[in-house]
Amino acid sequence: MVTFLADGHVTSPRGWRAGVAACGIKYANRDDLALLVSDYPATAAAVFTTNAVKAAPVRYDMALMAQGHDLRAVVINAGNANACTGSDGDAAAAAMAQAVEQALDLPPQSVFVMSTGTIGVPMPVEKIVRGIAVAASHLSQDHGPAAARAIMTTDTRPKYCAVAVTLPDGQVITIGGMAKGAGMIHPNMATMLAVVTTDATVPRAVLDQALRRALEVSFNSISIDGDTSTNDTLLVMANGASPAPPITDLDSPAGSAFYAGLVAVCQHLAHAIVRDGEGATRFVTITVRGAVNDAEAKVAAMTIARSPLVKTALFGADPNWGRVLCAIGYSGATVDPDRVVLSFGGMRVLENGLPLPFDEKAAHQLLDVPEITIDADLGLGDGQATVWTCDFSYDYVRINAEYRT
Amino acid sequence: MVTFLADGHVTSPRGWRAGVAACGIKYANRDDLALLVSDYPATAAAVFTTNAVKAAPVRYDMALMAQGHDLRAVVINAGNANACTGSDGDAAAAAMAQAVEQALDLPPQSVFVMSTGTIGVPMPVEKIVRGIAVAASHLSQDHGPAAARAIMTTDTRPKYCAVAVTLPDGQVITIGGMAKGAGMIHPNMATMLAVVTTDATVPRAVLDQALRRALEVSFNSISIDGDTSTNDTLLVMANGASPAPPITDLDSPAGSAFYAGLVAVCQHLAHAIVRDGEGATRFVTITVRGAVNDAEAKVAAMTIARSPLVKTALFGADPNWGRVLCAIGYSGATVDPDRVVLSFGGMRVLENGLPLPFDEKAAHQLLDVPEITIDADLGLGDGQATVWTCDFSYDYVRINAEYRT
Numbered sequence: 001m002v003t004f005l006a007d008g009h010v011t012s013p014r015g016w017r018a019g020v021a022a023c024g025i026k027y028a029n030r031d032d033l034a035l036l037v038s039d040y041p042a043t044a045a046a047v048f049t050t051n052a053v054k055a056a057p058v059r060y061d062m063a064l065m066a067q068g069h070d071l072r073a074v075v076i077n078a079g080n081a082n083a084c085t086g087s088d089g090d091a092a093a094a095a096m097a098q099a100v101e102q103a104l105d106l107p108p109q110s111v112f113v114m115s116t117g118t119i120g121v122p123m124p125v126e127k128i129v130r131g132i133a134v135a136a137s138h139l140s141q142d143h144g145p146a147a148a149r150a151i152m153t154t155d156t157r158p159k160y161c162a163v164a165v166t167l168p169d170g171q172v173i174t175i176g177g178m179a180k181g182a183g184m185i186h187p188n189m190a191t192m193l194a195v196v197t198t199d200a201t202v203p204r205a206v207l208d209q210a211l212r213r214a215l216e217v218s219f220n221s222i223s224i225d226g227d228t229s230t231n232d233t234l235l236v237m238a239n240g241a242s243p244a245p246p247i248t249d250l251d252s253p254a255g256s257a258f259y260a261g262l263v264a265v266c267q268h269l270a271h272a273i274v275r276d277g278e279g280a281t282r283f284v285t286i287t288v289r290g291a292v293n294d295a296e297a298k299v300a301a302m303t304i305a306r307s308p309l310v311k312t313a314l315f316g317a318d319p320n321w322g323r324v325l326c327a328i329g330y331s332g333a334t335v336d337p338d339r340v341v342l343s344f345g346g347m348r349v350l351e352n353g354l355p356l357p358f359d360e361k362a363a364h365q366l367l368d369v370p371e372i373t374i375d376a377d378l379g380l381g382d383g384q385a386t387v388w389t390c391d392f393s394y395d396y397v398r399i400n401a402e403y404r405t
Numbered sequence: 406m407v408t409f410l411a412d413g414h415v416t417s418p419r420g421w422r423a424g425v426a427a428c429g430i431k432y433a434n435r436d437d438l439a440l441l442v443s444d445y446p447a448t449a450a451a452v453f454t455t456n457a458v459k460a461a462p463v464r465y466d467m468a469l470m471a472q473g474h475d476l477r478a479v480v481i482n483a484g485n486a487n488a489c490t491g492s493d494g495d496a497a498a499a500a501m502a503q504a505v506e507q508a509l510d511l512p513p514q515s516v517f518v519m520s521t522g523t524i525g526v527p528m529p530v531e532k533i534v535r536g537i538a539v540a541a542s543h544l545s546q547d548h549g550p551a552a553a554r555a556i557m558t559t560d561t562r563p564k565y566c567a568v569a570v571t572l573p574d575g576q577v578i579t580i581g582g583m584a585k586g587a588g589m590i591h592p593n594m595a596t597m598l599a600v601v602t603t604d605a606t607v608p609r610a611v612l613d614q615a616l617r618r619a620l621e622v623s624f625n626s627i628s629i630d631g632d633t634s635t636n637d638t639l640l641v642m643a644n645g646a647s648p649a650p651p652i653t654d655l656d657s658p659a660g661s662a663f664y665a666g667l668v669a670v671c672q673h674l675a676h677a678i679v680r681d682g683e684g685a686t687r688f689v690t691i692t693v694r695g696a697v698n699d700a701e702a703k704v705a706a707m708t709i710a711r712s713p714l715v716k717t718a719l720f721g722a723d724p725n726w727g728r729v730l731c732a733i734g735y736s737g738a739t740v741d742p743d744r745v746v747l748s749f750g751g752m753r754v755l756e757n758g759l760p761l762p763f764d765e766k767a768a769h770q771l772l773d774v775p776e777i778t779i780d781a782d783l784g785l786g787d788g789q790a791t792v793w794t795c796d797f798s799y800d801y802v803r804i805n806a807e808y809r810t
Contacts, residue, residue: 084759
């Protein structure tokens with residue numbers, strides 16, 4: 001059983017503490033560095049951006065994860081992505097990890113590094129190292145929310161949650177998480193940082209398998225503007241602070257319970273990113289059923305989610321079935337237009353490829369709300385997928401015409 | 406030698422006439438039907454939308470072209486796309502062709518049909534048939550511009566041109582064209598109608614080859630919003646009214662001259678579509694050099710052209726090399742970030758993957774102009790491609806949130 005904790009956060013699981021600091025990297029008068037520490041060695045699994053242009057911390061972490069050590073801490077800064085910063089950037093990422101190792105007397109190769117913010121600007125390493133000392137000096141189980149605030153860039157709200165998972169044997173494990181990300185969000189790990197913590201005991205291989213499965217139905221099922229970025233990273237760490245027995249098989253009852261909790265946290269964070277999409281005014285859930293298989297259903301759903309024409313129509317609360325049908329048509333998914341059924345907000349607007357009459361004013365009112373659903377049935381098979389996106393508004397243009405990444 | 410004709414249009418080539426009519430399909434007080442007629446049987450080649458959802462006229466024309474007959478006329482209406490209209494739509498497309506055949510006493514299977522406008526609305530066939538009679542009654546060589554105006558939907562300007570091509574033997578052939586299309590423009594034949602006419606004599610197979618080559622460097626090298634549509638069609642017809650000898654080999658001197666003229670017309674029309682992109686304030690030429698091959702250069706260039714983040718930055722006159730570099734990074738093209746060189750408006754902003762210092766105010770002024778270039782050199786090989794796009798503005802959102810396709 002999975003239950004969301006009231007005010008749960010990334011340090012809700014046992015044995016996790018966080019500290020923050022205001023380094024003055026880019027922003028004035030706010031924390032811009034978060035340090036997340038486990039009291040015990042934690043197994044870890046991570047997924048990184050698929051962009052060929054990878055930031056220095058991503059390169060650092062990929063090498064780190066390849067070595068397979070347990071982790072003890074994650075340090076994250078906002079305001080500077082440490083991307084397109086050359087070999088100085090690589091040195092800066094390593095210096096951040098070392099500063100944490102020294103401040104907390106941790107073993108080498110036990111600290112993961114994340115950066116987000118402007119790219120192409122040299123890292124102010126000294127400021128960050130001073131901030132790490134500050135953050136390390138006041139670690140607390142209560143600082144999870146502060147950590148989520150410290151990693152924000154264009155985000156308007158911090159994003160965090162935690163769930164309690166009751167295992168079949170009655171023991172309870174906790175899974176927490178935090179994320180940042182507003183623009184440039186698309187599957188395949190777009191500009192998004194997310195950290196998930198748990199006090200469960202999970203061998204590295206099982207954790208890795210769970211992460212990759214959960215990723216597909218959460219962060220890789222959202223789209224804000226279709227761009228992917230240099231820094232995206234999703235990290236999950238399990239420190240075993242709970243007395244519950246190890247999760248050794250994802251398909252066992254305990255494994256299924258753990259996985260359900262992991263998915264709940266990842267989906268919550270992914271949805272929070274969509275809801276905070278740059279200029280977003282509506283949260284849109286798109287479900288495609290009846291595809292030849294799940295993969296084609298997802299391709300069709302994501303193509304709808306990416307279409308600027310669909311997204312501007314949603315901003316206008318327009319049940320524009322034509323644009324949705326077009327998107328399905330060019331998605332590459334197998335489609336027989338004469339079988340397609342489309343609904344907006346539960347109102348059926350297209351059946352067997354032909355539009356149904358509807359009251360335009362009533363439809364507009366139905367869709368002029370913060371949460372919209374689009375349902376498509378391709379009528380071909382059992383394939384199904386759900387993805388989430390937001391609309392394209394005037395503010396999306398304003399924010400992105402003015403913000404320098 | 407290719408020379409643009411002052412005020413050249415789709416009926417500039419010999420043996421072509423056009424007529425228009427106001428059928429009242431959707432718009433009041435304007436022509437919404439164009440009839441283009443050749444005095445002689447014309448060889449023809451066409452390319453259609455790749456969208457799985459194809460409008461009735463596209464289905465009609467695909468069957469027509471498969472039969473390989475010469476064509477005598479094209480009828481085009483605006484205001485109703487005759488898409489998602491079921492078997493009634495198929496009957497309407499056939500009725501349009503038959504009405505032209507009867508009005509002009511043409512042989513069966515000699516009339517091509519195009520429709521553009523709202524989808525999912527039954528075609529007002531009687532109105533259109535009456536309009537065809539009107540248009541057929543006043544065909545003229547002077548009505549090319551009126552025909553280009555009659556096929557407009559959200560277009561703000563008619564799009565037409567013609568070139569004179571002086572062949573190596575001194576004879577002159579003429580190639581004309583017209584197009585419509587504003588939103589939903591992307592390669593693979595997005596919502597766009599284009600007709601190209603010539604008085605050259607070109608066997609069907611050669612014409613088809615020329616069309617497919619020219620398509621790649623014109624209509625398939627533009628992107629407005631990445632969506633593709635149900636009706637897109639590009640048609641070229643050669644009626645042989647010129648005394649010049651047949652073009653039997655595209656790689657011969659005469660063939661090369663003809664092809665250069667065809668590319669000039671297609672690029673002019675494609676650029677006109679981009680310039681008239683919904684809400685567009687800037688025309689952007691993106692060139693990628695140094696790719697592993699031409700295909701990868703084009704993938705990288707089109708990915709830049711499609712990125713909403715790049716397009717909003719261009720609206721803001723922001724030389725945001727980071728977003729361009731990111732787009733190259735996720736394009737799938739082979740890229741070594743440490744070799745990439747980027748320029749905006751001729752100003753180099755990134756070299757070997759590292760940003761160069763530049764005066765932000767001067768850069769903004771440099772880019773706050775109607776025509777912008779982005780040049781990327783991947784530093785890996787000889788692959789090169791140029792594509793064209795426009796920016797994403799507030800008006801793009803406004804137009805598409807309000808317009809019902």
